[in-house]
Amino acid sequence: MKNTSTLGLFLAVIITLSVVSCNTSDPVFDAPVPGKMQLLFDNVAGSADLKLNASTYQNAAGESFTVTKFNYFISNLRLRKEDGSEYVVPQNSSYFLIEEEKPASQTITLNNVPAGKYTGLTFLIGVDSLRSMADVSQRTGALDPGTNNGMYWDWNSGYIFMKLEGISAVAPAAQNNTFFYHIGGFGRSTVKINNLRTVTLSFRNDVVNVQMDATPALRITTDALKIFNGPTQLSIAQHPSVMFDTFSTNVANNYVQMFSYDRVQAN
Amino acid sequence: MNTLRTISTKRIWLTVSVFLFGLAVACQSSKEPDPVVPPDPGPPGGGIEYKPTPVTLRKPANFPDVIYNISQNPLTVEGVALGKSLFYDAQLSRDSTVSCGFCHQQFAGFGHSDHALSHGIGGKFGSRNVPGLQNLAWEREFFWDGGVTSLDELPLTPIQNPVEMDLKFSEALSRVQKSPKYPAMFKSAFDSDTVTTARFLKAISQFLLTLVSADSRYDKYVRKEAGGDLTTDELAGLALFQQKCSTCHATDLFTDRSYRNNGLPVGAINDQGRYVITLNEADRLKFKVPSLRNVERTFPYMHDGRFTTLEQVVDHYRSGVKDSPTLDPALKVNGQPGIALTDIEKRQVIAFLKTLTDNTFINNRDFSAN
Structure with a gap:
């Protein structure tokens, strides 16, 4: 008898716990079921689509070039709601490497986005200092310092935030006419440069509605020409190779302007 | 009566377990996959049992506090043995001629005796003297310029450096994964025979951390x-x-x-x-x-x-x-x-x-x- 009542009590506790622990997915007790949002990064060069090893583009300095590689990190995403509040994408799901040579990498899906109406987006170009210094087991996938397609500096611990490489007749013959822009530096300890940049985009007059059964897809245009044409006019002839040096902050200040919101497409 | 109660108790416990299991499954399905930290598939490891034997990091009485976060990489006999095997494995260089131990010689305090500048693959030279390896748990930054901020990341540099071992790290991982001896060693050290960046690096760290010099x-x-x-x-x-x-x-x-x-x-x-x-x-x-x-x-x-x-x-x-x-x-x-x-x-x-x-x-x- 005593045994049975103990078990009965135990069962009651379990059932209570079950209701409490699962209530995030229980529409009766909580907010509406979360949905998803997709971000499609469309890399372009001015008015033309960006094509690796193919099309020739021209920067504001009048230099013609082709692009052989274009990669960048997007992280720490925050979605702004109509009421001004923000949804912060959880840290572990908030690092993305967009690579022009890998079309699948250009679509990122944010899961578990609270249902609601969204009007804007904020993200970091690069990888924040905390994650950059985190234990190596916390840095897998695109953040794996050993296998992330050359987006890590092993001699000066840190991620390359943006990598643009190409060929131009004005680049030095000694470099085989290639140019390199590898921009990184998260400003650890006494390091002088910090190239982390924050981008905030408004969805203009669009109100993006996330629901359980509606996954809106936002197109974001990334204009690689802005890497050259910005507050500092970047000339390939003058700067055929910019990596970890003080000039790199000028390039970061240019590319912070390369993103723009294009449109939303309902799925 | 007693027998009856036993049966009914058993039945109730069974019901509870089934319920708990169902609950676990139901709760799990609402979790979203994580793009950056994918769950480890943890493949079966060829019959190797995962029973690591802990090793205590030696902390000499006359040393200051340890800097390395040992809780993120607890030493085990198996992990240290794996790290040592990797340390002395020339496969980790492009042409399989240069191991870590090639430049870090024990008799020279794990420096490169009589070499002013580091001497790597194909007779190439670096621009700096090979630092000795010892008491690394007490180091905050690595190399002469402190460019590397974690012991775990240290091996990436010499393995990939064109004048040292000149091997893409992904290729190093793949060679180790394909080797006949390593998957079992990874299984016994980390409970998985899948060679990942983190496991590879942490194994080498484990070996390096045992290199405590405090008996002069x-x-x-x-x-x-x-x-x-x-x-x-x-x-x-x-x-x-x-x-x-x-x-x-x-x-x-x-x-x-x-x-x-x-x-x-x-x-x-x-x-x-x-x-x-x-x-x-x-x-x-x-x-x-x-x-x-x-x-x-x-x-x-x-x-x-x-x-x-x-x-x-x-x-x-x-x-x-x-x-x-x-x-x-x-x-x-x-x-x-x-x-x-x-x-x-x-x-x-x-x-x-x-x-x-x-x-x-x-x-x-x-x-x-x-």
Whole structure:
């Protein structure tokens, strides 16, 4: 008898716990079921689509070039709601490497986005200092310092935030006419440069509605020409190779302007 | 009655377990997959049992606090053995000629004996002297310029450096995964035979962390252990050292882990040292203060190996220190660059430095290639 009542009590506790622990997915007790949002990064060069090893583009300095590689990190995403509040994408799901040579990498899906109406987006170009210094087991996938397609500096611990490489007749013959822009530096300890940049985009007059059964897809245009044409006019002839040096902050200040919101497409 | 109750109790417990299981499944399905930290598939490991034997990191009584976060990588017999195997494996270089142990020789305090500059694949040379490996759990940053901020990330650099081992790290992982011996070793060390960046690096860290040098005659002297007798000259050298050298070569690690310009005239390589990492003008020509443990064995000396004897090193501090905007203030007392030492004092300081040779460490079979 005593045994049975103990078990009965135990069962009651379990059932209570079950209701409490699962209530995030229980529409009766909580907010509406979360949905998803997709971000499609469309890399372009001015008015033309960006094509690796193919099309020739021209920067504001009048230099013609082709692009052989274009990669960048997007992280720490925050979605702004109509009421001004923000949804912060959880840290572990908030690092993305967009690579022009890998079309699948250009679509990122944010899961578990609270249902609601969204009007804007904020993200970091690069990888924040905390994650950059985190234990190596916390840095897998695109953040794996050993296998992330050359987006890590092993001699000066840190991620390359943006990598643009190409060929131009004005680049030095000694470099085989290639140019390199590898921009990184998260400003650890006494390091002088910090190239982390924050981008905030408004969805203009669009109100993006996330629901359980509606996954809106936002197109974001990334204009690689802005890497050259910005507050500092970047000339390939003058700067055929910019990596970890003080000039790199000028390039970061240019590319912070390369993103723009294009449109939303309902799925 | 008793039997009946037992049965009904069992049934209730069964119901509870089924319910709990269902609950676990139901709750799990609402979790979203994580794009950055994918769950480990944890493949079955060919019958190897995962029963690691813990190893305690040795913390000598005369050392300061450990910096390495050992809770993120607890040492095990299996992990250390795997790390050691990787450390001595030449497969980790492009043409399978150069292992980590090629440049880090135990008899030389895990430096490269008689090599001023690092000597890698295909007879190529780097621009700096191979640092010895010891007491790495007490290091905050690595290499002469401190560019690498975690011991776990250290092996990426030499493996991928074109003048050292020249192998893409992804290729190193793939060679290890395909090797007949390693998957089982990973299974016994990490409960998975899948070779990942983190497991590979942490295994090497585990081995490196066991390289504790703390049994020199000097250590025995300060810990008042048997065999810790110092001669009159050595004791005089110790007193001089504490007075004139220990600002930088501080604590029983014999380094304060800072970056300093010790007044070496700029060499032809024109190595700007710490500046390359921080881009701060104030860091030009600064290099990490090296430990002096086993210094008798780690010749040549300085970041570019320009000195081959301890006499030359001390002579540099006596009369070779070159003034420059970033020269360390500790080397410019009363406006005069350098450290004043008589010939007798020089001999005594060197005699003391040789008491830092740790033969137990240098001859420890646990650290040697099998």
